Amino acid sequence: MTAPTPSYVADPDVALAAAGDRHAFERLYRLHVTRVFSLCARMVADRTRAEELTQDVFVRAWEKLHLFRGESAFGTWLHRMTVNVVLNARKSEGRSRSRFEDDDEGNGVDALPARPLAPGDRMDLEAAIAKLPPGARRVFTLHDVEGYKHEEIAEMLGVTSGATKAQLHRARLLLREALNR
Structure with missing residues (x-):
């Protein structure tokens, strides 16, 4: 029943x-x-x-x-x-509060340019995201992929919203570097 x-x-x-x-x-x-x-x-x-x-x-x-x-x-x-x-x-696992290495607040950073991905670009982007440092990858995924706001991410991760902005800035810079090679 x-x-x-x-x-x-x-x-x-x-x-x-x-x-x-x-x-x-x-x-x-x-x-x-x-x-x-x-x-x-x-x-x-x-x-x-x-x-x-x-x-x-x-x-x-x-x-x-x-x-x-x-x-x-x-x-x-x-x-x-x-x-x-x-x-x-x-x-x-004792890694959730790893120290953020980027001191920049990430203010004024533009998102990655929006353009259609060529067939090989999607795999390149996924590989580049996988190579990001854990903190930057989590924030990038939660913000740019899943659409969470910095305040929500900060609460989830137990850090300040400034720290999430810095990690997002870092992630975007590293992705630009990796994808422009």
Whole structure:
């Protein structure tokens, strides 16, 4: 017997999975695993670690699904959980508060020029992002790829917004260097 579907949960698979239906959760997994893995991979730049973190995200989602209130889309809730799992893993590994090496506040730095990527450029960009220092890569991913504001990133990482601006500035400079070679 399954629990009644709360009216605020739009996706029936979410309601069924929250009630313990493993098949519904498997469907949710298949629908969202690529996006979760991609976010993990961008944040840690290590495929094996990203696979482990993706698994951790879905284990945590299964454990916490009963807490999902439906105030946002399930994908949004899962995305936020993914960011939290990655950041918490970094903290437990003792690397989340690595010292920022760039003292520049990053004010007035333009974003990378917006232009369509040629077929080989996408792989070059992904490789360049993977080679960024961890702090700069996390901030770049959260700000420029995922769209978080500096204040949100600062809160997530436990640093000042000035530090996130400096890391973003550093990441963009390093990416420009790498891509202009």
